[in-house]
Amino acid sequence: MSDNHYDVIIIGTGAGGGTLAYHLAPSGKRILILERGDYVPREKANWDPQVVNVDAHYNAKESWLDKDGKELHPHTNYYVGGNTKFYGAALFRLRKEDFGELRHHGGISPAWPISYEDLEPYYTQAENLYQVHGNRGEDPTEPPANAPYPWPAVSHEPRIQQLSDDFARSGLKPFHVPVGVMLDEKNPHKSRCIRCNTCDGFACLVGAKSDAQVVCIDEAIKHSNVTLLTNSLVKRLDTDVSGREVKSVVVERNGAVESYSADVVVVSCGAINSAALLLRSANDKHPRGLANSSDVVGRHYMGHTNSVMMAISKCPNPTIFQKTLGVNDFYFCSKDFEYPMGHISFVGKLDAITLKAGAPAIAPNFTLELMAKHSLDFWLTSEDLPDPSNRVTIGRDGKIVLTYTPNNLEAHERLKGKLKQAMRQTNCTMHGHECHQGLFGRNLYVGQRIPLAGVAHQNGTIRFGHDPKTSVLDPNCKAHDVDNLYVVDGSFFPSSAAVNPALTIMANALRVGDHLMKRLGVSGKDYEQNLRQDRELAVSR
Ligand SMILES: Cc1cc2nc3c(=O)[nH]c(=O)nc-3n(C[C@H](O)[C@H](O)[C@H](O)COP(=O)(O)OP(=O)(O)OC[C@H]3O[C@@H](n4cnc5c(N)ncnc54)[C@H](O)[C@@H]3O)c2cc1C
Ligand code: SF4
Numbered sequence: 001m002s003d004n005h006y007d008v009i010i011i012g013t014g015a016g017g018g019t020l021a022y023h024l025a026p027s028g029k030r031i032l033i034l035e036r037g038d039y040v041p042r043e044k045a046n047w048d049p050q051v052v053n054v055d056a057h058y059n060a061k062e063s064w065l066d067k068d069g070k071e072l073h074p075h076t077n078y079y080v081g082g083n084t085k086f087y088g089a090a091l092f093r094l095r096k097e098d099f100g101e102l103r104h105h106g107g108i109s110p111a112w113p114i115s116y117e118d119l120e121p122y123y124t125q126a127e128n129l130y131q132v133h134g135n136r137g138e139d140p141t142e143p144p145a146n147a148p149y150p151w152p153a154v155s156h157e158p159r160i161q162q163l164s165d166d167f168a169r170s171g172l173k174p175f176h177v178p179v180g181v182m183l184d185e186k187n188p189h190k191s192r193c194i195r196c197n198t199c200d201g202f203a204c205l206v207g208a209k210s211d212a213q214v215v216c217i218d219e220a221i222k223h224s225n226v227t228l229l230t231n232s233l234v235k236r237l238d239t240d241v242s243g244r245e246v247k248s249v250v251v252e253r254n255g256a257v258e259s260y261s262a263d264v265v266v267v268s269c270g271a272i273n274s275a276a277l278l279l280r281s282a283n284d285k286h287p288r289g290l291a292n293s294s295d296v297v298g299r300h301y302m303g304h305t306n307s308v309m310m311a312i313s314k315c316p317n318p319t320i321f322q323k324t325l326g327v328n329d330f331y332f333c334s335k336d337f338e339y340p341m342g343h344i345s346f347v348g349k350l351d352a353i354t355l356k357a358g359a360p361a362i363a364p365n366f367t368l369e370l371m372a373k374h375s376l377d378f379w380l381t382s383e384d385l386p387d388p389s390n391r392v393t394i395g396r397d398g399k400i401v402l403t404y405t406p407n408n409l410e411a412h413e414r415l416k417g418k419l420k421q422a423m424r425q426t427n428c429t430m431h432g433h434e435c436h437q438g439l440f441g442r443n444l445y446v447g448q449r450i451p452l453a454g455v456a457h458q459n460g461t462i463r464f465g466h467d468p469k470t471s472v473l474d475p476n477c478k479a480h481d482v483d484n485l486y487v488v489d490g491s492f493f494p495s496s497a498a499v500n501p502a503l504t505i506m507a508n509a510l511r512v513g514d515h516l517m518k519r520l521g522v523s524g525k526d527y528e529q530n531l532r533q534d535r536e537l538a539v540s541r
Pocket of ligand 2: 181192193195196197200203204206207208209210
C-alpha cells in the first residue's frame with residue numbers, strides 16, 4: 001500500500017471534521033486530515049474590533065457570486081478549527097420537535113431521518129467535549145437530557161440580570177445560554193477564560209474558547225497515527241471506473257498538486273464548500289456532480305433568518321460578556337400566532353468601531369459611541385425552510401454561486417414584534433419609575449436582517465434521508481451513490497431549526513464516528529486501551 005493511502009481522510013477541521021478527527025484518533029487507524037487554511041496567527045489583532053470587524057482581516061479572501069452575478073464577500077473563515085475559531089460558542093441542542101415535521105407560517109419544515117433520542121447520547125458527549133456551561137431546566141423548550149451540563153452556566157452581568165428579572169416578571173422564561181468557554185467563575189485566578197468583550201466573532205487569543213482546533217485537532221494530532229496537512233486545498237474527488245468508490249483526493253498544496261487515497265473519505269468543508277467540491281467532482285459516472293443522482297447536491301441551502309436588534313435605553317449597558325441570556329418562549333408559537341417564530345438571544349457587546357462597519361440608523365440624540373454604550377444587542381434567529389431553488393452552483397469561471405430567496409419571513413417579523421413588546425414591559429429598577437417612562441418611551445430598535453454574505457449558519461446542501469431520490473446521504477451520512485464517501489459538516493441538515501447549529505454538527509460527527517469505527521473494525525477494547533494510554537501519557541508529560 002502506498003504511503004499516500006490512509007484508512008480515513010477527513011477534509012476540513014471545523015465543527016464536523018475536527019470533532020470526527022478527535023473521536024477517531026484513538027482508533028489507531030491511519031488518519032489524514034486536510035485543511036485548506038493555516039492556524040489563526042496568535043497576535044494582538046485577534047482581539048482588535050477594527051481589524052476583525054471593519055477590515056475583515058481574517059475572512060476568506062475569495063469572492064462568490066449571488067444569483068444576479070453580483071460579487072459577494074462571504075463572512076466565512078478558512079483556518080484550522082474552521083468557523084468555530086470565530087464563533088460565539090452558543091452550543092444548543094435542537095429541540096426534540098425539530099426532528100419531526102413542523103408546520104410553519106411559510107410552509108413545512110421536514111422531519112429528519114433520525115430522532116432526537118438517536119442523537120441524545122452524542123449531544124451529551126459533545127457538551128462534555130466542548131465544556132458547555134449551562135443550567136438544565138431553565139429553557140422551557142429544552143429537550144430531555146440524560147446528564148447535567150458539565151459546567152454551571154456563565155453568570156449574567158448586572159444589566160443582563162436586570163433584563164432577565166424584568167422578562168421573568170412579565171411572564172417570560174429567560175434562561176442562561178449554554179456556551180463553550182473555559183470559564184471557571186469559582187476560581188478566577190485559575191480560569192483559562194478571562195471573560196472578555198471580544199469573543200463572539202473573534203478568535204480567542206488565550207485559547208480558552210472551546211473551538212474545534214483547541215478542543216479536537218490539537219488533541220487528535222498528538223496521536224502518531226494522525227497527520228494534519230494545512231494549506232491543503234482539496235480541488236476534486238475522483239472515483240474508480242465503477243463510480244462507486246472515491247479513489248483519489250486531489251489536493252493543491254504549496255503550489256503543487258498531490259493525490260491521496262483512503263478506504264473512507266469524509267468531506268467536511270462547510271455546507272457551501274462541500275457542495276461545491278462534490279459539484280466540481282463531476283465525471284462520466286456522476287455527470288451532475290459526485291453522488292448527485294438525486295440532483296439534490298447544493299440545493300435546499302439554508303442559513304437562518306437572523307437579525308441583530310439594538311435596544312437603546314437611557315440606562316447604559318456596561319456588560320462585557322453579553323451572550324448569556326436567551327428567550328425561547330416564542331420558539332413554537334404564541335397565543336396570537338400558531339406557528340414557530342424562533343429564538344432570541346444576544347450577540348457579543350457591540351462597540352462604536354464595530355457599529356461603523358454596518359452602521360445602523362442613528363437613534364435620535366445618540367451618537368454611535370453613545371448607542372454602543374447604551375444598547376442591548378439582541379440576536380434573533382428564525383427558521384428558513386428548505387427550498388430546492390435556494391442553492392449552491394458553480395459559475396462558468398469556477399466561482400461559487402449562491403442563489404437564495406428568503407422565506408418564512410412572517411415568522412421573523414412576529415419574533416421582532418414579540419421582542420419589542422417584551423422590551424416595552426421592562427421596568428428600570430436603577431432609576432425608578434421616571435426613568436422607566438423615559439427609557440421605554442424612547443426605546444429604539446434598529447433591526448436589519450443579516451445579508452446573504454452572512455453565511456455563518458450555512459446548512460442543508462447535502463441533506464441526509466432514507467430515499468436516494470430526495471437525499472444525497474443515508475442516515476449514517478454516507479453518500480447513497482458512493483460506498484466510501486461521507487459528509488459530516490452542516491450540509492446534512494434536512495431542516496435548519498432555529499437555534500445555532502454547531503452542537504448538532506459536533507454531536508452528529510460523534511455519531512458518524514461510532515458508525516465508522518464499526519465499519520473499520522475497531523474493537524471497543526482496543527479503543528479503550530488506546531484512550532487509557534493517551535491519558536497516562538498526558539499525565540506523565
Ligand atoms: C462569527 C460567527 C459566529 C458564530 N456563532 C455561533 C454560535 O454561537 N453557535 C453556533 O452553534 N454556531 C455559530 N456559528 C456557526 C458555526 O461556526 C458553524 O455552524 C460551524 O463552524 C460549522 O461547522 P462545519 O464543520 O459545517 O464547517 P466549518 O466550521 O466552516 O469548517 C469547514 C472547514 O473546511 C475547510 N475547507 C473548506 N473547503 C475546503 C477544501 N476544499 N479543502 C480543504 N479544506 C476545506 C475550511 O477551511 C474549514 O476549516 C458562528 C459562525 C460565525 C462565522
Ligand atoms: S478569554 Fe474567554 S471570553 Fe475572551 S475570547 Fe477567550 S473564551 Fe471568549
